[in-house]
Amino acid sequence: MSSEVSQTTSQVDSLRWSEKPKTAEKDDTLKQEDFFKLLTQQLSYQDPSKPADNDQMIAQMTSFTMAEGISNLNTKFESLSASMTSNSALQASTLVGKKALLESDTLELGTSGSARASIIATEPVDKLVVNIYDESNQLVRSIDMSKQDTGAIRFEWDGKNDKGEVMPQGEYEIKAEANINGEFSTLPTATFKNIDSVNVNGANGIIINTKAGAVRLTDVAEIA
Numbered sequence: 001m002s003s004e005v006s007q008t009t010s011q012v013d014s015l016r017w018s019e020k021p022k023t024a025e026k027d028d029t030l031k032q033e034d035f036f037k038l039l040t041q042q043l044s045y046q047d048p049s050k051p052a053d054n055d056q057m058i059a060q061m062t063s064f065t066m067a068e069g070i071s072n073l074n075t076k077f078e079s080l081s082a083s084m085t086s087n088s089a090l091q092a093s094t095l096v097g098k099k100a101l102l103e104s105d106t107l108e109l110g111t112s113g114s115a116r117a118s119i120i121a122t123e124p125v126d127k128l129v130v131n132i133y134d135e136s137n138q139l140v141r142s143i144d145m146s147k148q149d150t151g152a153i154r155f156e157w158d159g160k161n162d163k164g165e166v167m168p169q170g171e172y173e174i175k176a177e178a179n180i181n182g183e184f185s186t187l188p189t190a191t192f193k194n195i196d197s198v199n200v201n202g203a204n205g206i207i208i209n210t211k212a213g214a215v216r217l218t219d220v221a222e223i224a
Helices: 002-017 032-045 054-093
Strands: 099-103 106-109 115-121 125-133 139-148 151-157 170-180 183-187 189-194 197-200 206-210 213-216
Touching: 099 206, 106 115, 106 189, 115 125, 115 170, 115 183, 125 151, 139 151, 170 189
Parallel strands: none
Antiparallel strands: 099 189, 106 170, 115 151, 115 189, 125 139, 125 170, 170 183, 197 206, 206 213
C-alpha cells in the first residue's frame, strides 16, 4: 500500500513539474486535466493480472469532478459576496440625513418645531403622563395621555411648554410615568435620532451613527 502511495505521489510531482511554465508565475494548482492525466498514468502502470476495480475508478473520477465543482462554487460565492457588499454600501448611503427610531430617553427638537417619540407598554396602562425636561432638568411640559393599551404608544410634542411658549431647539429629556394596577413606574421610550453617517461593517452589517452612538441597522425600529 505504501509503495502505491509513494508511486502516486511521484506521479503527481512529475505531472506538476515536468513542464516549464510559459509565464513568469508558477501555477501550483491541480486542475481537472491534471487529475485525468494522473488517472491515465495509474492505468498505464497497473498490473494487467490485477486490473483496478471499476468502482474505485468511478469513485476517483467522481471525486475529481466534485473537487473542481466546489472550487468553482467558492469563486462564485466570493463574487456574490463582493456584489452584496457593494449593494449594501449603496443602500446605506441613502439613509444619511434620515431619522432612526432608537431606544432613548432624550428628545431632539429641531427646525420643524416638533418632536416624535414612541412609548413602549408591555401591559395596559391606567394612566400615562409624559414629562419633558430641559437641559437644566427643569420640567417644561407635562402631557396627560390618559389610559393606553399594550404596545407602542405614539407621542408627538409640539415644542411648546405648559404656558404655550415655543421652546428653543435642542435636546430634551423625556420620561413616561405610568400608573399600572395602582403602581407607578417609568416606561421605556424610543425617539427619532438623525442619521449622521453609515458604515458597512462586514459581518455586523450596516452600522448607523447618531448623536446617541453607533447601532446596527437591524436594531433600528423605524426609519423616517
